[in-house]
Amino acid sequence: MMVRIYIGFLFICLLGCGIIGQTFYIQNVKGNYYRKLSDTLTIFPMTIRADRGNIYAKDGSLLATSLPIFDLYIDFAADGLKKETLRKNIDSVALLMENMFHDKSAAQYKNEFQYNREKRNRYYSLHKSVTFDQMSEIRKWPLFRLGRNKSGLIEETKEMRDHPFGLLALRTLGVDENLDGVYSSGIELKYNEQLQGVCGKKLVQKLGAGVVRPLDSKDEIAPQPGRDIFTTIDVTIQDVAQDALRRALVKHQADHGCVIVMETKTGKLRAVANLGRKDSSTYFEFLNYAVREATEPGSTFKLATIASLMEDGYVNMNTSVNCGNGVASFFNTTIKDHEAPETPMLTVKRAIEVSSNVAVAKLAFNNYGHAAKKFYNHLNDFGFTKKIEVEIAGAGSPVIAKPELWSGVSSAFIAHGYELQITPLHTLQFYNAIANNGVLVKPTFIEKVTHYSKTVDSTITVSSKILSERTVSELRNILEGVVENGTAMNLKTDYLQIAGKTGTAKIAQGKGGYSKAVYQASFCGYFPAKNPQYSMIVIINSPSVGGYYGNVVAGSIFREVADKIYASDLNMNKTELDKSKRFSPIVRKSTKDDLEKIYQALGVPVSLGDAQWCAFSNGNFTGVDVQPSVMPDLTGMALRDAIYMMEQMGMKVQFTGKGFVSSQSIQPGEAVKEGQTIKLELGA
């Protein structure tokens, strides 16, 4: 028996040796393989997302910022999710879901929970795009407050762009249509690289399921947050423009429209409103028509023709042109005026005021019919032949034939705004040059780009002189005339003088040509006429109700927006102040020190003299003569000052009422002694 026992013991010892041998084999033969495998299985680089930069308005209002949103899932087979816990909480969670999201009934939720629990679904989609606030609530709910493992709740964080001002200038900012971090338009697209920042990287090691720890490595790259973009958009002006545009679009049942407001001196775009029709009463920012849509500009373009002619010295504003009965033939085509002119002979100024097609067509045809290149070169200088490189994606290119390809009548047609397509921004840029004394400035959306609050890039005004002083003053005279007694007389007010030009273009629609033409009403100009601060263009496409003329449809929006900007802009509204009316201080008598402080704080220069006490009368301060032992005149003083003065003289003060000193028991000039009591009456 002992032999068998030792055989058995030996067998078990061998088993032990086998285990030791195998351990040795794993450690020394396959050791490196397994150790390396372990590293690749558990250590990996993790991307640290960089915060996307914000987009601000001119005044620092936040236009676009990133918020976290959450997609929620439930792992119904989570280790810690107990049947009992789920059973107890399923009703409350279902009810809370219904109350928060209103998308399914509590019963539906409960059914889904039970079904997916049954199926052991490890990735049941509870709800998508839950906001941060909602998420904070949800984390407090029964079941979910138990945490990831015991409730099975999985939160997946995404980034959502939030626009605190809603639709305001949305197309200019750019939109992430599918919530996937890919921007299809606007500043977001154009400046994507700067906004998105640089992702960081760090090595992390997995410490069991779902838990990682960062490895303390020198290779860690910290994420660089995206840069912030300060746009030139003025929230107030943008709001006014967008609101006026919306109301006009609804009123005229137009297809779409845009309003651009630009600061004359700098080319900074203060508002870019774009609205397109969704249905009869709702309009939405679909496309950035203002910078994207190139169409035939119509009458607003006549000014470019006149400018060109003036620069070449062919005409001035008083040059006469024969418009006949408002119809003119060029080879086999005719150009008609909207209505026959008052007299056959019109000055250039009058022709533009009444927007005569015939006049500009004739002038251009006569002067440029055989010198197309000359005309083209001017248009090129005026910026009509090139795409405007603005800072948002999707700027439209103008369409204009090279002069070599012009037909005999091209100059006549281009002269009044046909046979070429330009964007609203092109027209505005040119009108702004007129307002800006002949200096063309490139429109810009961007004020500056900042990184960690430091400016890293700011926009430089790009400008070039395109018109002579003489031409500018004549063109401005003409544009003022349009509003004074021309096609835009309806826009004339005493309050704010504006200058501009109407346009009512027939727009060819694709292959249908002009037969299915729609109208495009426009108005482009600047204000105040004498000292231009802003230029603006308004374009309304296919108005269908309540007229289609530029002066009515577009002009009234221009007027409304201009008035509101003018009313709210202190700089523009500055009138010379009458000094005597300037400001009457309530303080009528006080110490020099106090008064000095007050006026300094108000920023009003004042001369107070040298005396310690000052009194105000007849718009000037005079020193108050204070003698020892002689009662001064205290009337008009505040109580605090009066007590101070009396106690300095060693007197005791009693008072009644409130306000300023109106009478005193010891009359001014009487001799006083220390310790005497004076009674003061206060009043308004």
Added chain:
Amino acid sequence: MKEEIQNITERLQGDRIIWMVVIILFVFSMLAVYSASGSLAFKYTNGDTSHYLWKQVMSAIGGILLMYFAHLINYKYYSRIAQVLWILSIPLLFYTMFFGAKINDASRWIKLPLIGWTFQTSDMAKLALIMFLARLLTQKQEQITDFKKSVLPMLIVVIIPVVMIAKDNLSTALILFFTSVFIMFIGRVSLKHLMLLFAGSVCVLGIFLLSLFKLPDSMLIGRMATWKSRVETHFIHKDDPDDSYQSLQANIAIAKGGFLPNGPGNSTQKNFLPEAYSDFIYAIIIEEYGLIGGVFVILLYLVFLYRCIRIVVRAPKAFGAFLAVGLGVSLVLQAMINMAVAVGLFPVTGVTLPLVSMGGSSVVFTSLAFGIVLSVSRNIELQKGEENLAVA
């Protein structure tokens, strides 16, 4: 103080070396479980890492108390107890099969009414079976070569619980069967009969494996699919890392532990290795204590087995000898299989490392087994003492 300790050591009768092995294994157990249950603590107790340590300390204290009381009982009573326990285990196994708590399609556990403790009936059946086998071997020693009179009753005693366990816990059943045969071999059952038994069981196993792999998956009932995948994992796709995450992580743990110890608590694999605190604790021990630590643990079990054999030398053919060797072999074999699984020599089974793995109910029966062995050694010492006295 010294006197007190002396007092205790004097009261602790039985083989002092076995007591020492037990204490050292428990110390290993507490260190390794504390380290390996970290992720468990993170998941279930909000990071209260000492929770599982205290549980393990309590079960070690309970185990030692149980051993102490078990070793106070004269081992001769265990002969009768074995019989009763064995008979009792049959309906319990039956109950477990149909009404036990199901975990992963396997019902292995039952809940004691009133107290609410759950325990694995197969643990109890195993203890009962080994003890009963020792009783039978003692009784049949005179006619051990008679198949009908001795081998057949033993086989019946072995086969009934083994088959009942097999349905839900095949690996335990196989190990139990093998252990029983091993004990029968030591108990002088004739080699001829053992060969016959071996051939028979190979046939049964062959038919079983064949049906496992030849039958379409849809016809696999109960846990057959699990067995199939486990066998496949071990023998067919051994190098495919996706297929055996557990074995792979165990291998990595072993590879990370060098020859010398890394130090307690320094395992990184404990967080990746599933069941690091129970079935695979040996891999964590190697990672933290090196190959040296691993060898030491193996030696501890071998020393224990050797001490059991020493009992036989003192009292051959007695019930005590068979009891001690039977239980010793059963425990050590289980330990070896657990370690062999951890290092990848055997396919994955659900066997714990006696006294070391974390786990409540198995500690009870393991401690009882140790206690019984100690009881045998204590009584033999007493007898020797009396004999010595008589001689003097």
